[in-house]
Amino acid sequence: MSQSAPPPQSPQPGPVDGNPYAQQAPAGVPAAPGTPYPPQPGAFAPPAAPSAPARNNVVLGLVAAVVAAVVVAGLYGLIIGATKHEIGWAAVGVGFVVGLAAGKAGGRNPALPVIGAVLALGSVYLGQLIGTAMIGADQLHVDFGELFFDHFDVVQKVWKEEADPLTFVFFAIAAFAAFSGAKKAAQ
Template sequence: MSQSATPPQQPQSQPEAQAKPQAPAQPQPQPVDGNPYAQQPGAAPPPPPAPYAPPAPQRNTMVLGLLTAVAAALVAAGIYGVVIGTTKHEIGWAAVGVGFVIGLAAGRLGGRNPVLPVFSAVLALGAVYLGQLIGEAMIGADQLGVSFSKVFFDHFDVVQEAWKADSDPLTFVFFAIAAFAAFSGTKKAAL
């Protein structure tokens, strides 16, 4: 038995490849603006740019912010006055709360109008003052055994004189704290 060695055959693709002329090589894409992945072959083309849509006009919500801040100031002043009247002490965190509530209301509903933080600070001063007067009237009504409304509405000048007599430097610190809390709260809460 003799075995004959068959010569190795070349793959069929080589002769055909040699017979056909080769296409010129595709030029390799060059990086665009330093992006090595730009214009890669087989990559999906970028989506067409979206049509220009102007931004939605912003509503003028300053009036809404101002009205809400006034309502919040009246409510906060009443609560602050009740706290003072029941504890018979001014409480600093309550003054911070008064300012913050006013600022939050103005900023959330009024937006980024630059008038709102200043208006909120002024409202906070008024709300703390009104709250302290309500507290003084509650304390006076307890001591005299009469109703709060009689002291507050019929003898408001006496309530103011009592506030002046009881005020000390700490009273004015509470004013400053409330105004600062309202000013910064409005800026932080603005949408």
């Protein structure tokens, strides 16, 4: 028994051109992605798929932001101690990480960007104190822990004497980065 192949056919133009049943879409209406034909006149779009419920957990966002603030304060202090000066972009990173943690963990609660900004201010301040103590411990040839924990008032006094307007610009930048980072992370 032999099978015959179907007769060769001439190439057909596109689906709309060669299909008498297909209708042209009105001008300016593109076909939906993944569909071979444009929508039919009078057709309605399918209902949108339900999205995941918005997170709104202030406590979880607060805990995540506090943990992030402490960690990045230590890293910022290490950067200051190693380079012997403040770095503005590091302050931006401190703020952004704190805000990102608050927004990712806590969701869209409107209090979280404000909480993130406040914690970023504290984180930058703590980081600058750690950096000041590292520099002082190196210059005085004492242990960092002894200087930071036993003579914290001296560290604060040195920080206050060395603070300049740029120091407070870093605070503002970190707070702004935390606020916007929390907003973006919650979307």
